[in-house]
Amino acid sequence: MLTDELVDLSRLQFAVTAMYHFLFVPLTLGLAFILVIMEACYVLTGRQVYKDMTQFxxxxxxxxxxxxxxxxxxxxxxxxxxxxxxxxxVGDIFGAPLAIEGLMAFFLESTFIGLFFFGWDRLSRGKHLLVTFLMALGSNLSALWILIANGWMQDPVGSVFSDVTMRMELVDFWAVVFNPTAQAKFVHTVSAGYVTASVFVLAISSYYLLKGRDLDFARRSFRVAAAFGFASACSVIVLGDESGYTVTASQQTKLAAMEGMWQTLPAPAPFTLFALPDDEARQNRYALEIPWVMGLIGTRSLSQEIPGIREIEAQNRERIASGAVAVQALAVLRSREASEQAKAQARIPFEAHKADLGFGLLLQRYTSDYSQVTPDLIAQAARDTIPKVAPMFWSFRLMVLLGFAFFALFGLALYFSLKNSFMQKTWLLRWALWFLPTPWLACELGWFVAEYGRQPWTIYGVLPTHLSVSSLTPASLYGSLGGFVGFYTLLLGVEMYLMIKFARLGPACLGSGRYGASAAPSGALARPVDI
Structure with a gap:
């Protein structure tokens, strides 16, 4: 028997493991390409410091x-x-990109990572640089296929439901691959990873500069991170706008919740800079709005309206009622007792209402007997299609605020790098150092908005979450959830211990004898440094 507790525990367990996992992914995506840049500098200049940077x-x-x-x-x-x-x-569709991702991650990516670490003395400079580039490419292609799969969950294109197999079936693989939602998610996500890695390198380099140690190494690392980070921060902002535009087309409910739009406003809609969304009263309190901005971002026009939550809910009530007809007709088509004539008659309403089948399935949270469906049940199911607004509203705004803070940080870091004065800007170095955790916070907020905003669906408009889970017991889920949290927390502790240990050691951990942790001579930060 599926219960709300079982569904909630299954969701919580997957959310915990996914968000733990994504603590590691962004740094991998971004740091791989930073290594390519550093090693390219080594190959082009022949300077040992760039090789040391790449290895550290x-x-x-x-x-x-x-x-x-x-x-x-x-x-x-x-x-x-x-x-x-x-x-x-949905395994026929969802499994394909996951299988390809497995090939990318465990064959292409892992192979070149091995060559990266063990090929320094076995490969020429150019060949090793190629290995580093292919390692970075493999990491990002691995992310591509994961995000294609996730993009299909957000916008299920290239597939149809078969009443014969009772499954979703793939009809256009390339529509899934080139799904605009998936492509927008990919470029936005990897750009966020590039920002994460840039902040990571910038912060640790700033730590060395503030300590007055390994200055040549640190200042070059700082410059690479500043330039790459500024380009990445610009990409995050531009591609975030593109991602928002695709949400307008494919998931209007998510957009309305993100913006706290309780009703449809005249075009172009304003952007709510600040508000206290009240889910019970279904209104915003103390709203501060900027005219036109949301309409321009969401529709890129002055005349197209963005539907509000009340209007979307009314549309969903109609779709749920239509989907209930499809579910009832499907039951006749699947019945062994029904005559061929009855099945032929049921085929007509099924095909007419098939597009709303997923919405009809929402009613199964409340009843399995569709002859007992009432307008009140339909209204309740329609209310379920709207996620809580306050968490969506504030998570999105904090993510955006951090995005512009990264833009400011990298903009100033690049500006003072070009002026060759960043080593004297201790306030900038401290800002970079203390900002180290923030890109991970921004990434986690982004995933929260994407996944929580899709509820109550696992496949948007196709398969409700409460029908997707396995027949498990709450006790088994509590046990496995506790095990995962304990084990993953241990792994996170190991990660932080090793990262902090080697970051404090700095390039001295390479054992080359060219670096040390001793303090630089007094006044080292005040002296001009050559590029």
């Missing part, structure tokens, strides 16, 4: 990658253990 930051990359793989493997198994009906219902 590569050591931190390797620690992070190993733990990222460890936490990621269990997630794919959860589709079979905790989400069995989901896997049955």
């Amino acid at each position: 930051w590569g050591k931190l990359f390797g620690i992070n990658f190993a733990l990222g793989v460890t936490t990621g493997i269990t997630m794919e198994f959860q589709f079979g253990t905790n989400w069995a009906y989901y896997s049955h219902y």
